[in-house]
Amino acid sequence: MHLKRKALLLLAAAMISFCGAGNAAAAKTERPRPATAQTEKPRPEKQKKTETPEKREKPRPAAAKTERSRARGFALRRGDCIGVLAPASWESRSQWESGVRLLKNRGYRVKLAPSCTESCGFFAGTDERRAADLNAFFRDDEVRAILCLRGGYGSGRILDMLDYAEIARHPKLFIGYSDITALHIALGEKSGIATVHGPMLTSLASGSLTDYTERSFFRGVMTSRPLGELTMPPGQALEAVVPGTAEGVIVGGNLSVLQALIGTPYELKGDGALLFLEDIDLLSYQLDRTLQQLFQCGLLDRVNGLLFGSFTGGDSALDPGDFTTAEVIEYYSNLVGKPAIMGVPAGHGSDNAFIPFGVHAVMKANADGTASLVFDEAAALPREDKK
Secondary structure, eight states: OHHHHHHHHHHHHHHHHHHHHHHHHHHHHHTHHHHHHHHTTTHHHHGGGGHHHHHHHTTHHHHHHHGGGOBOOBOOOTTOEEEEEOSSBOOOGGGTHHHHHHHHHTTOEEEEOGGGGOOBTTBSSOHHHHHHHHHHHHHOTTEEEEEESOOSSOGGGGGGGOOHHHHHTSOOEEEEOGGGHHHHHHIIIIIOBOEEEOOOHHHHHOTTOOHHHHHHHHHHHHOOSOOEEOOOOTTOOOEEEEOEEEEEEEEEEEHHHHHHTTTSTTOOOOTTOEEEEEEESOOHHHHHHHHHHHHHTTHHHHSSEEEEEEEETTTTTOOTTOOOHHHHHHHHHHHHTOOEEEOOSOSSSSOOOOEEESSEEEEEEOTTSOEEEEEOSOSSBOOOOOO
């Protein structure tokens, strides 16, 4: 009995010794865990990659300079073919036929796309038709320039259907304004070609076509030299809002259409550019709301300067004490502190100048309230004669 008890005590001691050794061994096997934590210490070094975006953003001004090489088409000569298409709303033939006659009287041939005579609701044919016309006219080497029939609404609906790579291979004068702003921005961002903010076929057919608009249009399409200083209609002058000098390629267009593209794959980046804006029947509070969005999304900070065109009808229904259109423009111009000019004769006003987009220009707003805008890069290239 005594021997049995002694044996049990020895067995218990052995088990305790074994468990203690086992725990010690287990503890030893767990000690490397902090070392695995140490292997994670290099992770902060990976955070250095967060500096990359900053490095990428620093060259942005240089990127703006590369805009000077944006692809351009050739200046027109008499006898050249101008293709007319309707990428947005339709219009009855009686409203634009005289525009065709004016182009022919000036010595040009005119080719009408099917969309000019089609309608689908308030569009000039289906989205597929309007997109096909645009793609086809850029591919068509006979068509030397593309003139939009009218604006209205619908250009933004065909952006997903355009062949931007093919368009980039066939740059040519592309002219329009208002709703056509969606195409100006998309073609600039995706195809890298220069376009023209200018009168459309219905504008040329209008009985209210001014001598200034007509002269500006035909001079613009025919010259292969820089347009130089923007000439003004009689009795009008540019007005400095925020003094200073800025340069860059001109981009922009209709403010409401530009706003609608924010957050889409086609939104305007505007780095280092001169931003041109115009609109119609935009009440001053609506103008404030729209410019506030451009400010919050960073566009007004990214551009070098601001150019304000026609804002017709905005002050037609002011209540007592409301801010005027000019006051809203002055507020945002001073808020961003960039050189700003008002009174550019382009947009939905009576005069609509030929304003090339994607072409380098220099703006100067003087302390005495005067201002100037100089296009120092050609909107179109000279065409060499084949020998």
